[in-house]
Structures are given as structure tokens and as C-alpha cells.
Amino acid sequence: MSKNKQTAIVPIREENYAEWYQQVIKAADMAENSEVRGCMVIKPWGYAIWENIQRALDTMFRETGHRNAYFPIFIPKSYFEKEAEHVEGFAKECAIVTHSRLENDGQGGLKVAGELTEPYIVRPTSETIIGASFAKWVSSYRDLPLLINQWANIVRWEMRTRLFLRTAEFLWQEGHTVHETEAEAMEETRKMLDVYATFAKEYLALPVIQGEKTESEKFPGAVTTYCIEAMMQDKKALQSGTSHFLGQNFAKSSGIKYQSRNGEFEYAWTTSWGVSTRLIGALIMAHSDDNGLVLPPKIAPSHVAIIPIYRSEEEHEAVMSFAKELEGKLKQLSFEGVKVYIELDDRDLTSSERNWYWIKRGIPLRIEIGPRDIAQNTVMIARRDKEPRDKESIAVDMLPSYISETLSAMQEGYYQRALVFREENTKNIDDKDEFYRHYTPKNSKQPEIHGGFANSHWCGDAACEEQIKNDLKVSIRCIPFDAKEEKGSCICCGKESNRRVIFAKSY
RNA sequence: CGGGAUGUAGCGCAGUCCGGUUAGCGCGCUCGGUUCGGGACCGAGAAGUCGGAGGUUCGAAUCCUCUCAUCCCGACCA
Known part of the structure; x- marks a missing residue:
């Protein structure tokens, strides 16, 4: 292979940002386009990031009083039709189920059969189907507030798709809440936007601007849409999360009514809010560099790659036993409440190959262990936020504190770097x-x-x-x-x- | 839906204009060996109904017709 290659990713950001983005995903082995048009296959490294996002957010939802539930993927067309603006907003991107079975066509193939009396829409968002349940669950002011979240997949039949940023099917969470008063619903809308902003800052190291959408940009059917907007390295904005104040629009179309404190029936006030796998796109475009993915440690699937280096079989044994013992110790570590995961990479590849593999995946720290290190009871350690060949020797005894402190420092460093970038470009x-x-x-x-x-x-x-x-x-x-x-x-x-x-x- | 392009091995491509033995190349993969502190090398090997259907021809990846799919640019996109 070429020894003069300067960067792991070709083209680099300046040359062709869109292509760079695709190549980072490929090099980090996060996801790929599926045979199914517009849909992606999320591979283990990418999915692990999503699971970390889920875990952190889910805890925050729980702490703000929400509970998880699950609703059908199919929405009867008639439900969807009840909210006029909502229909109009999503009509052009719906997948529709019209049949219920397959029959042999007599020529070795299959034909669709069993036409449904009413088509089902594959949910592009669940306000209407969840609203139908909520109408049954709410009858008194005592039932309120109702604070529900769902983790789900949804389908929006987009014309042009890009991995993580806009795919026909994607994963998200959608919160749906019902309140007694307008003020309470408004407060909820703002509160959840704050949760998103806090999460973006503390876990994704992503500075976001909180604000309100204009009339033309708001969610179809919402009274007000709040959002968090982040700046990517190509200086474009990425809407990274939204929180909607729905007023009584959906309560009226779904019939969510409650008997108030003075005995009268009133329509409730609802909200909805969501973030999706698009956050992974945000993560990539905000932090990654020309050597591949860069992950804020708090969201990284693994934190330290140990790369044993040896020549002979004796060296291999010595280095591996040293490395395994170290792995056992480091596995006990955590930083800022996050458990540290270790990858001991003993694959039969050259050390530089293994190094580049982990650089491209964005693992925060790499540790090389060779015969020289064993002799001195040290290791060579490299940080993903520095140059690939920028390594320093650290005494093994110092490693635990070095690792947890460095991971925290890197997390903060990425946030500051992104914030400075945004400010310089605003x-x-x-x-x-x-x-x-x-x-x-x-x-x-x-x-x-x-x-x-x-x-x-x-x-x-x-x-x-x-x-x-x-x-x-x-x-x-x-x-x-x-x-x-x-x-x-x-x-x-x-x-x-x-x-x-x-x-x-x-x- | 309009404009442009492309379908050849797991991936990336050449070959198509001008039809001719056995369809090549790079990467990857498998096996053996030498290597390993900055993206290693040598040797051997496996892998293709050339997107599909039909036609022309002694002969089609190559020419013709139809068709399917994908990509790019627009339109569209809380």
C-alpha cells in the first residue's frame, strides 16, 4: 500500500465534504446502504452508539417522570385523516399497507392478495395512533399529566436519502404527553427541549442553539415547534431534535377529553418530542476528522484499544499475558459514571494496521504494548484527539488515573472545539x-x-x-x-x- | 415526475465505439511461509449464467428492441 497517504479518509473534508461523510461511516464500519431503497443497515459499531444514546436519554426521560410504552407500527388511514395539517405534511412520504397475504401465482412466484378494507399507513410519527389510546386512558383531570415515551422505528418515504441523516426507515424515540392546562403543556415542551440540549452537550459534546421554528418550518399540526440546531463542520445547520406544543389540535382530532375540577368536559393539551438516529449523523459531522470517526468518550462503544506488539512466539506470550492482566485492571475503570470498555486487539495484522483500524473507528485511546514496555513496566498511549503518531510513554501504575482523567478531558475538549467553531462561523x-x-x-x-x-x-x-x-x-x-x-x-x-x-x- | 449516467467476482473497475479461442486488473478472501514500535511481502488458490428477456449472427459483455434496478442533478424533505 501507499506509504505516503496522509489521511485515512479520502477525500478529506475540504475536498468533498459529502463524500468524506460517507467514507467516514464506511471506514468506521458503522452502517451501510441496504438493498432496500433508502434503508440502512446499522452495523454493530454504529448500533452500539445508538444504544448508548438510548441508554443516556432513557434515563433522563425516566428522571423527568416519563414511562415507556409501545404502540402499533400501522395506523389506519382514517386516524391519519383526522388532523388536516398533519395529513398534508406527511401525505407525500407515507408507505401504505393495502394487502394482508401472498398467494402462489402458479408460475413460481407470489402475488399479493387479501386486500384490506382500510389501508394502513406505516407510521411516519405516532401522534394519531397514540392519540387514539390516550383518548381511552384519559377521563379525569386526575389522569393527568400523562407522560409517555416510545422507542420505535418509523418510515418516511424520502426521495433522497443519506445514511443516518435522512433514511426511509429510521430509529427514534417519540415522547407524547397530555396535560390539563396550556401552561403545563408549554412547560413540558420546553423542559424536554432542555433535556435534549443537555444530552447533546454532555454526551455528544455538541453545542446546540435552542429556539422556535418559524410557521413554515414547524411540525404539521403543531401550534409551536421548538428545536435544537447544531453546526456541522461544513458550516451547515442540522436540526438535531424537536419538541412540539400541539395545543388542543390533536386532542380534538383524537378526542382526548377529561372532566375538569369543576366537572366540565374539556379538551386536553398535548405535546410530542423526538430525536432520532440522525444524532449519529450529527456526531459524525461535528467531530470527525480526515482520519475518520471521532467519538466523544461518553458515547463511544469502547474507550481503549490495546495493541500488543511482538516478533517471536516467546514475545507474543509475554506481551499477551501482560496485556491481559492490564485489560483485567482497566475493565474496572469508569469515568463520569460511564463504564470503560477495553478492546484487546490481538488479530494477526501488523501493529500499524490495527492502529489505523481503531483510529478510523474513533476509539478515544490506544495503548501499544511491546517487549520494551514490559521491560520498563510502561505502555505507549495515544489519544484520538491528537496526531496518530503522537504517543507518550506512561507507567502502568499511572494508567487508571490517566485514562479516566484523559477521557473526561477529551469529552470537554470536543465540546469546546465545536463551540469555538460555531462561534467563529456565526x-x-x-x-x-x-x-x-x-x-x-x-x-x-x-x-x-x-x-x-x-x-x-x-x-x-x-x-x-x-x-x-x-x-x-x-x-x-x-x-x-x-x-x-x-x-x-x-x-x-x-x-x-x-x-x-x-x-x-x-x- | 423532468434531465444525465451506470449495471461485468464480495468491493472498485477495464474491456463495449470497431462482435472472434479459455472475460481481465486492483483490493478483499482462503492456504503456506517470511514479517510486525506507523497502513508488510512472497508464493499458491477459490470466486463471474457480463442486471433481465427477446432479436441479429457461424459466433454477442460488445450490435438492435424491450424491460428492471441503481446513482447523480432538479422537484420534494417536522
Whole structure:
């Protein structure tokens, strides 16, 4: 193989970001496209990341009073039709089940048969089917709040798909809650967005902006949609989670009513909120580099790869017994409440091959053990956040504290790095020409990485939002909660505005 | 649904324009050996109904017709 190759991933980010993204997934062996159009196969390394996401989030949901349940994958078409905006929003991306069995066609093949009297929609989201249950579960104000979460797969028949970012089938969680008052439902909507933001920060090392979607970007059927938006390394925005205040819309269409404290029947107030396997896409695009995946330690499937190095059979034995003993010790470790997992890699490959294998998978730490180390009771240790050949010798006695401290430091380092990147690529823009220049690539055929987030004034008119989207493919990602009242003029039409919103190109 | 392209071994491709013994190459895989502290090397081997159907021809991966699938660009995408 070429010895001059500088990076494990070709092309590098600057050359072709989209292709780099695909190659990182492939090199880390996280997932692949399935034979089924638009659907992915999540492989063990990728799925383990999802399981870690699930575990951490599930604990947070539980701690905020939610309980898990499970509802059908099929939604009768009639349920779906009850909420007009909702239908319209999802109609074009539904998979529909119309038949219930297969029959021999007499030519060695099969034909569909048993047409259903009412087609089923494969859930693209479960408000309507869960609403049908909730209508039965709620009868009194004493039944409220009802706080339910479901871990599930859903199907949205997208035209163009990309691994983890937009697939026809994906995994997610969807929280669905019912409340007595508008204020309580609003509070829940905000609370769960906070949970997402906290999770993104503490586990994914992903800084996010919390805010509200504009009318055109909100969830079909919602009164208000809140979101967390993150910046990827190509300076585009990725919507990483949403929390919806549904008002009484779905309560009315599903018949979720309760008898209030003064004996009257009232429609309840509902919310829904979700994050998906898209978070893995966010993780990749926020942190990974030209040598492959970079994983924040708290979400990594494994934390330390031990790579034994030897020449002869005697050396092999000596090094392996040393390595196994070390593995046994390190397995006891944890950091920030996360158990440390070790990979002892004794495959019959050259040490550099094994090193690169783990670099590409984003394992946070690599330990090399050879005869020289055994003699000195030390190991060579390398960090994924440093250059591949940047290694240091550490005494075995120091390893436990070194590992847990370093993992914590790396976790924090990745967050800070992402935060600095976002801040460096966010600017206030008040001049329309500058705004247009900012979002116009110099090379239109092969656009370079450009743009970023712009904090600009917006008058609130959907026409201006539409205009900018059409001209530049730039949309309003959100109206940030922390936006200050400030007089200015709309970046598009120049009319009066009293706040800035976040504009960006997005996934 | 519009525009463009591609289907040849597990993966990536050449060969197709101009039809001709046994369809090649790289990676990967299997076996044997030498290696191993920065992506090793040598030798041997297995693996293909050339997307499918039909046609032209003595002869088709190659030409013709039809068809299926996939990818890219648009449209679409909480």
C-alpha cells in the first residue's frame, strides 16, 4: 500500500465534504446502504452508539417522570385523516399497507392478495395512533399529566436519502404527553427541549442553539415547534431534535377529553418530542476528522484499544499475558459514571494496521504494548484527539488515573472545539448584499465550504423567508430563545424588525 | 415526475465505439511461509449464467428492441 497517504479518509473534508461523510461511516464500519431503497443497515459499531444514546436519554426521560410504552407500527388511514395539517405534511412520504397475504401465482412466484378494507399507513410519527389510546386512558383531570415515551422505528418515504441523516426507515424515540392546562403543556415542551440540549452537550459534546421554528418550518399540526440546531463542520445547520406544543389540535382530532375540577368536559393539551438516529449523523459531522470517526468518550462503544506488539512466539506470550492482566485492571475503570470498555486487539495484522483500524473507528485511546514496555513496566498511549503518531510513554501504575482523567478531558475538549467553531462561523449580518455574498459559493459547480450561521433581522413575514430560501437555499433555522429585543431592519425587505433570527443552509 | 449516467467476482473497475479461442486488473478472501514500535511481502488458490428477456449472427459483455434496478442533478424533505 501507499506509504505516503496522509489521511485515512479520502477525500478529506475540504475536498468533498459529502463524500468524506460517507467514507467516514464506511471506514468506521458503522452502517451501510441496504438493498432496500433508502434503508440502512446499522452495523454493530454504529448500533452500539445508538444504544448508548438510548441508554443516556432513557434515563433522563425516566428522571423527568416519563414511562415507556409501545404502540402499533400501522395506523389506519382514517386516524391519519383526522388532523388536516398533519395529513398534508406527511401525505407525500407515507408507505401504505393495502394487502394482508401472498398467494402462489402458479408460475413460481407470489402475488399479493387479501386486500384490506382500510389501508394502513406505516407510521411516519405516532401522534394519531397514540392519540387514539390516550383518548381511552384519559377521563379525569386526575389522569393527568400523562407522560409517555416510545422507542420505535418509523418510515418516511424520502426521495433522497443519506445514511443516518435522512433514511426511509429510521430509529427514534417519540415522547407524547397530555396535560390539563396550556401552561403545563408549554412547560413540558420546553423542559424536554432542555433535556435534549443537555444530552447533546454532555454526551455528544455538541453545542446546540435552542429556539422556535418559524410557521413554515414547524411540525404539521403543531401550534409551536421548538428545536435544537447544531453546526456541522461544513458550516451547515442540522436540526438535531424537536419538541412540539400541539395545543388542543390533536386532542380534538383524537378526542382526548377529561372532566375538569369543576366537572366540565374539556379538551386536553398535548405535546410530542423526538430525536432520532440522525444524532449519529450529527456526531459524525461535528467531530470527525480526515482520519475518520471521532467519538466523544461518553458515547463511544469502547474507550481503549490495546495493541500488543511482538516478533517471536516467546514475545507474543509475554506481551499477551501482560496485556491481559492490564485489560483485567482497566475493565474496572469508569469515568463520569460511564463504564470503560477495553478492546484487546490481538488479530494477526501488523501493529500499524490495527492502529489505523481503531483510529478510523474513533476509539478515544490506544495503548501499544511491546517487549520494551514490559521491560520498563510502561505502555505507549495515544489519544484520538491528537496526531496518530503522537504517543507518550506512561507507567502502568499511572494508567487508571490517566485514562479516566484523559477521557473526561477529551469529552470537554470536543465540546469546546465545536463551540469555538460555531462561534467563529456565526456572525451578525445587517446588509443584504453582504448576506447574499456570504451565502454564495465562489465556485458554483463545486461549492467550497462557506457560509455559517448568520444572525440577522427578520420582519416576520413568510414571504421574506421564502424569498431568501429560493435565492440562496438558506432558511431560518430558529428564532433563538436568548435573542434580545433589538431594533433593526429585515435582511430581505428592510422593514422594521425587533429581533435577530438564525439563518443557515441546512441538512 | 423532468434531465444525465451506470449495471461485468464480495468491493472498485477495464474491456463495449470497431462482435472472434479459455472475460481481465486492483483490493478483499482462503492456504503456506517470511514479517510486525506507523497502513508488510512472497508464493499458491477459490470466486463471474457480463442486471433481465427477446432479436441479429457461424459466433454477442460488445450490435438492435424491450424491460428492471441503481446513482447523480432538479422537484420534494417536522
